[in-house]
Amino acid sequence: MSELSELYQQVILDHNKKPRNFRKLETANHSAEGYNPLCGDQLTVYLNLEDDAVKEVSFEGSGCAISKAAASMMTQAVKGKTKRDAEALFSDFHRMVTGEDYENNASERLGNLKIFEGVREFPVRVKCATLSWHTMHAALNNQELVSTE
Template sequence: MADATLDALYQEVILDHNRRPRNFHPMEHASCSADGKNPNCGDQLTVWLKVEDERVSDISFQGQGCAISKASASMMTEALKGKSRADAVQLYDKVHKLVTGEDLTIAKDRELGSLRALGGVSKFPMRVKCASLAWHAMKAALDGTAVVSTEGPEDARSAS
């Protein structure tokens, strides 16, 4: 498939998840949650996870943000349902490398599925934090951290 066609397809995936975000609701009886914020763009969201027998049995998010932030969060919730805690952390690492451009070969990883659409973000450094915010919040929730910021721990504390 030509690069232009693939880019258009990936753009449509992101737009669809922004327009119709999946799992966009608060969750009662979550096992863990974390608030995430990106002061540079104004994105703020909460990620809730229900973890049973070391598996993500349910995940949701709610908040406000740019199209990339919302789409990434929506795509994350679909990708992580049913995954083990360890697989969720491994996917977090892969997506981080994808959106930062740290590992260009990761964009060919078929296991990422539609998440590969986020790879284009690496060309726009100001958008990397938008795409990674939900993932940082998910990882923070699994680690037992209540608040996370794209600007570091000091900024996260001021959010509470």
């Protein structure tokens, strides 16, 4: 197994077993529910937006290891970001896992989220990796429900 594959497995397993920000956010002023009918993943993303910035973010739900790990890492990545920066990160992440071209500086912005780059090789898993991101995007835009279908 390559070092990158091993690192990918370690990170996914760590965030799946001990997801960060896994709770209902009582101070949330935005939230959305997301569902992936292919895999059965379902989650709710909670946001506390203040002055157009993500002050707090959390999620609850159940799903496969990729879905839960992606949600955990998404919460870490968008916390403290402006709404605009969170949306840009969503776009960068989505382009990366779907194999679309993305800006040269996107790689730097994605940071440790680049661990999900290999997901593009497994099209069925792309929806697992992007569910939390689509749900966060929906919450930012006052949409209550999103599906990967």
